[in-house]
Structures are given as structure tokens and as C-alpha cells.
Amino acid sequence: MSTAAGDLPAASTRSERRKERKKERRRRARREAAAAARAAAEALAADPEEGRRLRELEEAEAAASDRARRAFEDAERRWLEKAASRAAEEAAAAAAEEEARAAEASTRDKYNDEHRDETEDDGEWEYVEDGPAEIIWQGNEIILKKKKIKIPKRTEDKPLSQEEERPTSNPLPPQSVPVASQRREPSLSARELLEKVAQETPNFGTEQDKAHCPFYLKTAACRFGVRCSRVHFYPDKSCTKNMYNGPGLVLEQDEGLENSVSRQAVTNQPVGFI
Known part of the structure; x- marks a missing residue:
């Protein structure tokens, strides 16, 4: 037991000495390497060929x-x-283009000013020759310059064409009842009729007016159509071409419905507003 306790300080001392020896060897190696490098540098500095080579290398690097x-x-x-x-060329091209555009606009304005009176008066005036032509000699060329004067155009009474005599609206069909009433007394237009009814009816065109359809007054259309219980103002004249001679409107037939009789009965009943 005492022998083991006595060996501990010796072992620790041995390991410390080993570390010191390693440090010393590394220190000695560094000193030797530094001395060798110093000796090599002194030898290179003392060698003229090596100095010349280094100077040439530095000069080559500087030249590059x-x-x-x-x-x-x-x-x-x-x-x-x-x-x-390039910028100068673009500026010159832009300036030249601007000058050409300005010159073209000036020429166009000048031409319009010179021919404005002629274009305005072409509808009411005409130009005729006045007197003999003037002969102008220019070298080997002969130019005849004719003098023209402006006189009003001759107007002729043109008969009214058939298109101008045609009525502006389609006539009523002969078998219709409004034809006889129209022949007896002049009928009011849709606008006049609306104004007259609006003056006579209080709250006209509102929800409080139970007699006239507000949807038809505002949009000229009602989704209930002829089944609506309120009054629709239809115009008595129409400018539609072939209004009485064209194909008529057929009733929509829905073959997919089974109860067509009940549907027709419901359709014929008037619909009121709630």
C-alpha cells in the first residue's frame, strides 16, 4: 500500500519531464528552421544572379x-x-424628324387655308372660264393659263321623290278598330296620353297607384306581359318595317308539360301585385 502511494509522485514527475522534452524538441526544431531560412535569405541576398532574377520578376509583374x-x-x-x-446621332435624327413634321404641318395648314374658301363654297358656287386663255412662254414650253370666275350654281326645282312622300310610320291595318276612330278624331300620342293621365291621376307611377303598372312605365317592359292586372300604355303607331305583312308571332308550345290545360287556365288568369 505504501509502495503504490510512493510511485504516484514519481509517475507524475516522469510525465511532466516527457512534456518538457517534447516542448524542447519543438522549440529546437523551430529555431533550426528559422536559422536555416535566415541563412538561405542571406545567401540569396549575397548572390547577384538571384537578386537579378527577383528584380526581373518584379518588373515583369509591374509591366503586366x-x-x-x-x-x-x-x-x-x-x-x-x-x-x-450614338446619342448625338439619335438627337440629330429626332431633330430632323421634328423639323420634317413641323414643315409638313405648316404645308398642310397653308394648303388648307388656301383652299378653305373653295371647299366651303363648292356646294353653292361653280367656276367657269372667263375670256380667252393667256399664253405663257417658258423656254420651249407653251403654257395656257385660263382665267376662271366663281358664280352661283343654277338651282333646279326637283320634284319630290317617292321616298320623301312616304309616311314616317306604318299605317294601321284596315280591319283594326282604331282606324275608324283615327279618321273621326285625332288620337293622342303615347307621350301626350301619359302626361294627361299623370296630371289626372294622383301618385301616378308609384306603388300607391294601383291602376298603372310601375314596371312598364319605368322600363317599357313587364315580366307578366298581357297577364298583368295593371294598365300598360302601348303606342298606337310603329315605324317597324313589315309590321303588318311579316310573319306573325306564334304562341310558345311546350310539349314537355303534361298538364297543358291547367297551365293554359293559369296563364289566362290576371296576376295582381301583392
Whole structure:
């Protein structure tokens, strides 16, 4: 037991000595490497050939760097010159285009001013020759200049064409009842009739008016159609072509419904508003 306790300090001392020896070996290796590098540097500095080689290498690196810098500056200068020339060409082209546009506009305005009176008076005036033509000699060419004067056009009484004599609206069919009433007394137009009814009826066209359909008054259409229980104002004249001679409107037939009789009975009943 005492022997084991006595060996512990010896072991710790041995390990410490081993660490110290390793440190010393590393320190000695570093000193030797530094001394060798210093000796090599002194030898190179003392050798004239090595010094000349180092100087040539430094000069070559400096020359290469100078050439790269000059090449970059030259390329940049050429790019700036091209950009400036391109901008100058674009500005010159824009200026020339603007001048051409202004000249064209000036020429057009001048031409319009000179021929404005002629174009305005073409409908009421005409130009006729006055006197003999003037002969103008220009070198080997002979130019005849005719003098013209402006006189009003001759108007002729034109008979009314058949299109102008036609009525502006389609006539009523001969078998209709309104024809006889129209012959006896003049009928009111739809607007006059509306104004007359609006003056006579209080709250006309509102929900309180139970006699007239507000939907038809506002939109000229009612989803109930002829089944609506309120009054619709229909015009007595129409300008539609072939209104009485064209194909008539047929009733919609729905073959898919089984109870067609009950549907027809419901359709014929008037619908009122709630």
C-alpha cells in the first residue's frame, strides 16, 4: 500500500519531464528552421544572379499590371466615344424628324387655308372660264393659263321623290278598330296620353297607384306581359318595317308539360301585385 502511494509522485514527475522534452524538441526544431531560412535569405541576398532574377520578376509583374490598366482605360474610352456618337446621332435624327413634321404641318395648314374658301363654297358656287386663255412662254414650253370666275350654281326645282312622300310610320291595318276612330278624331300620342293621365291621376307611377303598372312605365317592359292586372300604355303607331305583312308571332308550345290545360287556365288568369 505504501509502495503504490510512493510511485504516484514519481509517475507524475516522469510525465511532466516527457512534456518538457517534447516542448524542447519543438522549440529546437523551430529555431533550426528559422536559422536555416535566415541563412538561405542571406545567401540569396549575397548572390547577384538571384537578386537579378527577383528584380526581373518584379518588373515583369509591374509591366503586366500596367498593360492591363492601359487596356482597360482604352476600352472604356472607346465605349464612351461610341455612346456619345450614338446619342448625338439619335438627337440629330429626332431633330430632323421634328423639323420634317413641323414643315409638313405648316404645308398642310397653308394648303388648307388656301383652299378653305373653295371647299366651303363648292356646294353653292361653280367656276367657269372667263375670256380667252393667256399664253405663257417658258423656254420651249407653251403654257395656257385660263382665267376662271366663281358664280352661283343654277338651282333646279326637283320634284319630290317617292321616298320623301312616304309616311314616317306604318299605317294601321284596315280591319283594326282604331282606324275608324283615327279618321273621326285625332288620337293622342303615347307621350301626350301619359302626361294627361299623370296630371289626372294622383301618385301616378308609384306603388300607391294601383291602376298603372310601375314596371312598364319605368322600363317599357313587364315580366307578366298581357297577364298583368295593371294598365300598360302601348303606342298606337310603329315605324317597324313589315309590321303588318311579316310573319306573325306564334304562341310558345311546350310539349314537355303534361298538364297543358291547367297551365293554359293559369296563364289566362290576371296576376295582381301583392
